[in-house]
Amino acid sequence: MPTPLQEIHEAESGLVPGEFRKALGLFDSIMIVAGIMVGSGIFIVSAEISRQVGSAGWLLVTWIITGVLTVAGALSYGELAAMMPQAGGMYVYLREAFSPLLGFLYGWTLLTVIQTGTIAAVAIAFARFGGVAFPVISESHYLIAPIHVLPGYALSLSTAQLTAIGIILLIAAINSYGVQWGKLIQNVFTVAKLAGMVALLLLGAVAFYLHPNVFHANFAGGGWTPHDIVPINSVSAVTAFGMFIAICVSQTGSLFSADSWHDITFVAGEVRNPKRNLPLALGLGTSLVIVLYLLCNLCYLAVLPLHAIQTAPDDRVATLVVATVLPAFGKLAMALLIMVSTFGTVNALTLAGARACYAMAQDGLFFRRAGILNAARVPGWALGLQCLWSLFLVLPRTYDQTTHQYGNLYSNLLDYVISAALLFYIFTVAGLFRLRHTRPDAPRPYRAWGYPWLPALYILGSAIVLGVLFCYRTATTWPGLLIIASGVPVYFYLRWKSKQIRNV
DSSP states (O other), X not given: OOOHHHHHHHHHTTOOXXXXXXXXXXXXXXXXXXXXXXXXXXXXXXXXXXXXXOSHHHHHHHHHHHHHHHHHHHHHHHHHHHHSOSTTTHHHHHHHHTOHHHHHHHHHHIIIIIHHHHHHHHHHHHHHHHHHHOTTOOTTSXXXXXXXXXXXXXXXXXXXXXXXXXXHHHHHHHHHTOHHHHHHHHHHHHHHHHHHHHHHHHHHHHHHHXXXXXXXXXXXXXXXXXXXXXXXXXXXXXXXXXXXXXXXXXXXXXXXXXXXXXGGGGGGGGBSSHHHHHHHHHHHHXXXXXXXXXXXXXXXXXXXXXXXHHTOGGGOHHHHHHHHHOTTTHHHHHHHHHHHHHHHHHHHHHHHHHHHHHHHHHTTSSOGGGGOOOTTSSOHHHHHHHHHHHHHHHSEEEEETTTTEEEEHHHHHHHHHHHHHHHHHHHHHHHHHHHHHHOTTSOOSSOOTTTTHHHHHHHHHHHHHHHHHXXXXXXXXXXXHHHHHTHHHHHHHHHHHHHHHHHO
């Protein structure tokens, strides 16, 4: 509860008890969009994409498609954000456009896997790269050796897992003291990571100037002839159909390296002048990152032969680029950049995710305490719950009984919901069309640029990618629908319980 002095201060500043603080301006909002998009993916996934498409030209085409879809989606979301500038983001849009059930299923999947699983994954990525500077941090350096609890599953605590746990706890604690602290961390770390990406691009420019033959060799004959390809379900990119399949499947890496740009809409209740700043932040933030992503891939191709990109150790393409240009300390410099990048991403994910739980609780579809703001005017209870579940997801390990290798449970869960998340994005943009029909007179401070063609392009392009994934990545797509379906009985139980409470 706020103290009497806090209540006096809030009354004098125009704050109403129980409301969010309007602490985020346009720059802060852009930093959240850009910072949450740039994690570790851009520095890694180009290796897998290059193995799938097999050529420099098609590698760039894959990222261009990602850029078009991402910016088209962001411009479409802008109308919904300006129309409904309240905490909850996609949960609110799906609820209003279609039904509370669809909104809840998104919020359920977000809490159980998408947001918390990503927080756990990015925190582990921070720890892995921290191991470059501090070798004691390792996933194989166990404080508690794996304890097998089920066939194929174990629990463990390594120094890398402990580091990830510490990062998650630290960031959750800081954000519980108010959005002003979260935005400070976000601004500092996003500016630092963007500056680091610019430095990487400058290295690529110098390498191109000194040795242009590498870039020219990658694009010999136009750079369209595939070679050293990894087939996808026996379909190879050497044919037109095979290339189509390869590009669609490779979107799982590139699209989700550019994912979570919409998380700024979760904190809409804390954005000043949201009807203007939210659409601008979505458009400018996504455009900035997509341009940097395309330039990063040109940088890779300017420094490394395509075969070197395809075979980069642990897929760390950017690390190999810096080590090639600056062999003395390139590996350490890249590790530090990725640590900065992932720390900022965990902060942005933490800051944004709890607001969806808050919105669901306000509707009686989640724990009531999650819908209450603490003295710092943030949903502290929801932040704590999100933190605890993220911590839990760090601990379980998958175990391959054939290779005797350990993996991470959240990695499997994220693989399962990638297609499910894309399905929710399609529904959200479709909601733009539905609301134009069902609420034609609703105030729309910003109308989606290029409507109806650009939103339709997003739906069509994403639906094609989704269809290919369901056909050619069945093991990691269909289970995502089961995760979503698990929320249906929870929804009806929570709705029944909410009615019982209201009737008391």
